[in-house]
Amino acid sequence: MDYLQYFGIDWIAMVLTFLAIWQIGNKNKVGFMLMMLGNTSWIAVGYLTGSMAMIIANIIFLTMNLRAIIKWSQPTPEPSS
Template sequence: MDVLQYYGIDWLAMVLTFLAIWQIGNKNKAGFYLMICGNTSWIGVGYLTDSIAMIIANVIFLLMNIRAIVKWSKPEELSEN
């Protein structure tokens, strides 16, 4: 197996995903941006491995992260109790 088969994109995707989860766990919105970078990296790995499932899953995850950024950017509505 060629060590450069995925050009390190798989390692980059893994590191970005772990960092993103760590940041989101710390309630830091930057985690969603890191996860989007991780998703695009995983899409690249999916392309290199001809894995349509990996590509589709990470496009959906990417869209969910964009949704999270939008929702976290809106000020919280005050409930009238």
């Protein structure tokens, strides 16, 4: 039963990541939230596997996605005429 080794968190992380990429491709901010949930899931998988690289990488990705949400939420300045 190797597929239960990570309690399905790896599958959840994968699905969230793909959904996030799809939503970001559709220019939908929800994609960044989904990606942050995916990053959190990947951090959990990194913890379960003992992969410090996976944990660090996904903390950085999570921070970058938070930055993207903030930047996308700011109004775009209109060019002056």
